[in-house]
Amino acid sequence: MLSPEILKKLESIEQRYEELTALLSDPAVTSNGDRFRKVAKERASTEPTVLALRAYRQALREIEDNEALLGEKDAEIRELAREELASLRARMPAAEEELKTYLVPRDPNDDKDVILEIRAGAGGDEAGLFAAELLRMYLRFAERHGWKSEIADTSPGALGGIKEALVNISGDSVYSALKYESGVHRVQRVPATEQQGRIHTSTVTVAVMPEAEDIDIQINPADIEMDVFRSTGSGGQSVNTTDSAVRLTHKPTGVIVKCQQEKSQLKNRNMAMRMLRAKLFEMELEKQKSSRDAARKSQVGSGDRSEKIRTYNFPQDRLTDHRINYTRHNLPAVMDGDVQDLVDACRTYYAAEALREASRAEQPGAVERRA
Structure with missing residues (x-):
């Protein structure tokens, strides 16, 4: 009761x-x-x-x-x-x-849109291929929820893979659903290029950043250096013909973002500014997290990009989330965006962790024990 x-x-x-x-x-x-x-x-x-x-x-x-x-x-x-x-x-x-x-205080960023960043890690071409598959997985998941996705920038890799991709995803409570996806995603399978049938292990890094508004993060225009260049890629009327691509450098932090998906230089600049605000906002959030009491780190541990959060084992058709000890099968469905069960499991786990932490803090003598 x-x-x-x-x-x-x-x-x-x-x-x-x-x-x-x-x-x-x-x-x-x-x-x-x-x-x-x-x-x-x-x-x-x-x-x-x-x-x-x-x-x-x-x-x-x-x-x-x-x-x-x-x-x-x-x-x-x-x-x-x-x-x-x-x-x-x-x-x-x-x-x-x-x-x-439901009594756990809501994350103030839960209702925000996000900037999703996917980078190929260790594993060469195979990491790039899996990065492309993860990108499709998240785009399909967004589609299932009726969210709007805009690919802001991609860097193609070999064999149809990608080195990096930046995507704006907007809709209802997007950050609330995707915030636990940040971290290292590991894949274990036999690559298409492997002649001897050996299983390889590759990694892809995912970062989910809440999209910041002007009231969240203030940027001094004098701190921004803008470069324009010709877009690269296949197709598109303006590709390689006009200086529509935009690169922004935030001089105080060294953060660099670029956007080349739109034909309009102005649209690319506006989208790049959105990405820059999100990256600077994420840096500020990380500063706040690192300064919190160690007893509360369990609530935000999933935000660590260096943390190996999940393994996709294709030979065994098994996905394992190492943070919450959650396992499921049917990887083809997962890669098609059927990951709502993972989202729900992470939400439940971290909400329960936060609730337990709050209960411990309210117990008599908690202050003395923390001291």
Whole structure:
């Protein structure tokens, strides 16, 4: 059973949900586009919590009803009640843990769009090929969610692979879904170029950066050096004919970004600025993370790019996420963007970790132990 304190917190969220629902019918809100969107967004963010709470209450009522049936004279009714009780009680622990995770404070970046960066690592041409496959996997995942994807820049590799790719992905709570993808992705398989059937191990680095707005990160125009050059690649009316590609260098940090996907130099510059803000914002977030108390690092460990987070073992048709000890099969489906189960598993794991950390911090004597 959930404690009265947890139930009270959940009920306050439900009360806020009802208030927001009423506001959506208020003419003063519906006539104000910005306010209506803000209210609708907040309501949508609280709805999963409310639905889970109501399902939990319904399960409790069903347990009480079946417990009452245990006193019936009819043996068949009593047996059916016992079977139903066993099923309901088996589901309750998972339902309670799910509700607890909803009390973890939301990451303020969860609703942001992202800049996805994919780089081939160790493994030569095979790493480049797998980088291209991961790029397709994320594009397919975005497509399944109805998100908008824009490839800002790609550096082609040999055999149809890529050395690096930068993608803007925008939509509903994109960062919330993709933030646990940052890290080193390892692939184990027999490359197409391998003549003796030996299994090779290659790596690809993925970075997911929340797209920063002007209010998130301030950039002094004097700190930016811009170069223009001719786009490279196959096809495109303006490829190799006009100086439309843009390279921006942030002089204080040495961060360099480039964009060459658009025919317009202005569009490429605007997209490059978005990528630059995201990279500088990520650097600022990393500074904040590194300065936090060591006891909280478990909540953000998945953001370390040097961390080997996942292995794709093709001979065994197995994917393993090493951070959360999660394994699944059917790699063809994974590479086609069917990774929602991974996203959900990571969310649940890290929310539970954050909740445990918060509970430890609230225990008497926690301050003294930390000191």
